[in-house]
Amino acid sequence: MKVHELAGLRITQALVRAVYPFDSVQTVRRGPLKGYRVTVSPGMGYTYLWNLQGREWDWVRLVGKGASIYDIGANCGQSTLHLANTVGPGGTVVAFEPTPDNYQRLVRNIDLNDLGYVTPVCAAVSTADGVAQFQFDRHRPTMGRLSSANADMDNAEILEVRQIALDSYEKLGWPAPTFLKIDVEGGAAGVFGGGHELMKRCRPVVYIELHSLEEREAVRDLIARHDYRAFSVEGSPIEDPTAAYLTQLVCRPA
Template sequence: MKTANKIALARSMYRVVHLGRALVGRSDQCIVNRGGATFELELSQAIDFTIYLGNVFELGTKGALRRLVVPSSTVLDIGANIGAHTLHLAGLVGPAGRVLAFEPTQFAFRKLRRNIDLNPALAGRISTYHCFLGAQDGNTLPDAIYSSWPLMPEGELHEKHLGRAMATETATTRSIDSVLAEAGNPVVQLVKLDVDGFECEILRGATALLRDQRPIFVMELAPYVLVERGASLEEMLSFLIPNGYRLYDERTERAMPSTASELQKLIADGESINVIARVN
């Protein structure tokens, strides 16, 4: 399903919930416990709203992470947004594990930090980075990145996925390899990667990680946003396939094509698919 269609469905459901809460004197702001974690939510935001509705945000990805994450390991959450997967990952790695969470927009990073603070039992396992991951430290970062999907119609939204770009002015630019070296070069077992078209920029800065460690990736593929960033599905695969990676369906783990031309046939314009990339 296209992201725009998912947002349209969420908007319809939101209107009902918003009205029902208003009738009993409740606002769109709330604190809830979902999936063993506590979240502060703004229900007019799509990610927040799907967490509110029984923690149904990206259920396929949650299931894949549950199957793949090894307790006591180090994992990366790149594109952490408000922490929907960050807190889940912290639970999966356990007390001896570690989650490195990356978010470049002030809007989402503030909410990420708030949600981590609401979960003191998990907070000690999480290190947060308010940065844009690129090819090298200090590179110019985009002025704004999509990290908000409002459920109230408004202007200046992306024409296909209906997201709103949010400011990054307080963030820095780092590379994955640099961050990991600074952190003592931990062995990374898994990377959750969801960055709306910036995959190639990020992977350019992960040369050592891909060459020496080759962790599992659980990632979104959206060719149309890659093109918007001046990249392509073929270029993104060029970082993975030569390092021995193959792609698998996120839910079934069935093998998927490893060429851009064959993958493109599975993804309509405006759509995305979630995959697992791993080395056998």
């Protein structure tokens, strides 16, 4: 990028931040969430408010009214609000976010929109109930991951966070899910590892954002162990999720 282009970008960013300062409450102006109120934060600012993310939320159409959703890796509620808007008051959303700052923004966004059918949970989802170490860079707050995800983050601090296994859903009083959204920056193997009974009993549809070969291998193992089939978001069958670099997959019970 040329010097004058870089300078122009910085000026534009400064102007946007002046109009939409972090932690201010703003109203979504366009798109399916028009009229919703959100707390401005990284990943939930100008482009979110004006629905400029292109096809980022196309996968939400896979969810129906009245569905029971687990939003695993909710961050500040970017996907949670879309899911809640889609399922409506007759559905439920359980939203998991382990880092305290992001969790507080998630709760605030839920409260701002009176979404009483959304349950926020301050925890990571992985292999077992307990505590875990979580890598978190405050300059990249949408990119945190469990240390067990086998990928170190530069400049990250280590937080101790609550960890929950999906198989604990009944004892924790959560409804059985019909749909899982998973975006955990490399930790999908842990999510599936702690949810074998849930996958066997509930047979939810799974939408997953993939960040590593290990996650693609975890999807391959899910397919083999629980008799699932993998598809692109557009619906094309995927025979081997490890054969190509895929960033999104939908897994359905056979």
